[in-house]
Amino acid sequence: MLYGLTISLVMPCRNEAKHLARMVAAIPDFYDEIICVSNKSTDNTVAIGRQLEKLYPRFHLLVDDRVVSGIGYGFAHMTGISRAKSSIIVCADSDGTYPIEDLPRILGIMKNRSLVFASCSRYPDKNIPFTLQLGVKVLNLEIFFLYAIIIHDSLSGMWVFERSVVPSLHLTEGDWNLSPQIKLNAHKYLGDRFGEIKVTQRTRLGETKQSYVKTGLGHLKWIFKNRFTQREGIQSAD
Ligand SMILES: Nc1nc2c(ncn2[C@@H]2O[C@H](COP(=O)(O)OP(=O)(O)OP(=O)(O)O)[C@@H](O)[C@H]2O)c(=O)[nH]1
Numbered sequence: 249m250l251y252g253l254t255i256s257l258v259m260p261c262r263n264e265a266k267h268l269a270r271m272v273a274a275i276p277d278f279y280d281e282i283i284c285v286s287n288k289s290t291d292n293t294v295a296i297g298r299q300l301e302k303l304y305p306r307f308h309l310l311v312d313d314r315v316v317s318g319i320g321y322g323f324a325h326m327t328g329i330s331r332a333k334s335s336i337i338v339c340a341d342s343d344g345t346y347p348i349e350d351l352p353r354i355l356g357i358m359k360n361r362s363l364v365f366a367s368c369s370r371y372p373d374k375n376i377p378f379t380l381q382l383g384v385k386v387l388n389l390e391i392f393f394l395y396a397i398i399i400h401d402s403l404s405g406m407w408v409f410e411r412s413v414v415p416s417l418h419l420t421e422g423d424w425n426l427s428p429q430i431k432l433n434a435h436k437y438l439g440d441r442f443g444e445i446k447v448t449q450r451t452r453l454g455e456t457k458q459s460y461v462k463t464g465l466g467h468l469k470w471i472f473k474n475r476f477t478q479r480e481g482i483q484s485a486d
C-alpha cells in the first residue's frame with residue numbers, strides 16, 4: 249500500500265531460478281501482491297516459486313506456457329495483469345534490471361502530470377551499450393514516422409498503470425511485441441493520460457538469453473504491420 253493505493257507487481261519469468269529468491273526478498277513492502285508468471289522455464293523457477301509462495305503470503309507463482317515462436321513474454325504479462333487485484337499494477341522484468349523501488353517517485357510524478365499509465369524510460373543513458381541504444385532509437389523513429397508519437401524507449405519493460413485502464417490497453421501479443429503494443433495502445437486509447445517517466449536501469453542478474461537482432465527485427469516488422477492492421481482484446485490462460 250502506497251499513498252492509500254494497493255499495488256500489484258507482475259513479473260514475467262523464464263529460467264530465473266538462480267536469483268528469484270534473492271530478488272523477491274528485496275521487493276519493497278509497499279507491494280501488496282507479487283505475481284510471477286513462469287513461461288516454459290526449464291530450470292527450477294517453478295519449484296523455487298512454490299517455496300516462495302509458502303514463505304511470502306503476498307507472492308504467487310503462475311504458469312502460462314503458451315508461446316509464439318518460442319516466446320511467451322506477452323502471454324505471461326497478460327495472465328499476470330488479468331489476475332492482479334490491486335488498484336495500481338506495476339509490470340517489470342524479473343531479472344533485477346528495473347528500479348521497482350522507485351515507485352513512490354513514479355506515482356508522485358504520475359499524480360502531478362495526471363497520468364494513468366506511465367512507461368518507465370531507460371533512455372537517454374550513456375551506460376547502456378551503443379548497439380542496444382541504436383536498435384531502440386530505430387524503433388522509436390519508426391513509431392514517430394508511422395504513428396506521429398515521440399517516444400524515448402519503445403521497448404521499456406516497466407510500466408505503471410491504474411487497473412481500471414486494463415480494458416483500454418487491448419492487449420493481444422503473446423511474444424515480445426506486447427512491449428511496443430502496450431505503449432502504442434496506451435497512447436492511442438488514453439491520449440495525454442499516457443506518458444514516459446525516466447528511470448535508471450541496472451545490470452541484469454544472471455546471463456542474458458536475449459537474441460537482440462532477431463527480437464529487434466521482429467519488433468520492426470510488427471510495428472509496421474500494427475499500423476495498418478489492429479486486433480483488439482486481452483488474452484489470459486483461463
Ligand atoms: N514468461 C516469460 N518470460 C520471459 C520469456 N522470455 C524472457 N522472459 C522474462 O522476461 C523478462 C525479460 O526477458 P530478458 O531475457 O531479460 O530480455 P531483455 O530484457 O530484452 O534482455 P536482457 O535483460 O539484456 O537479457 C525476464 O524477466 C525474463 O525472465 C518468455 O518467453 N516467457
Ligand SMILES: [Mg+2]
Nearest residue numbers: 341343345452
Ligand atoms: Mg532483461
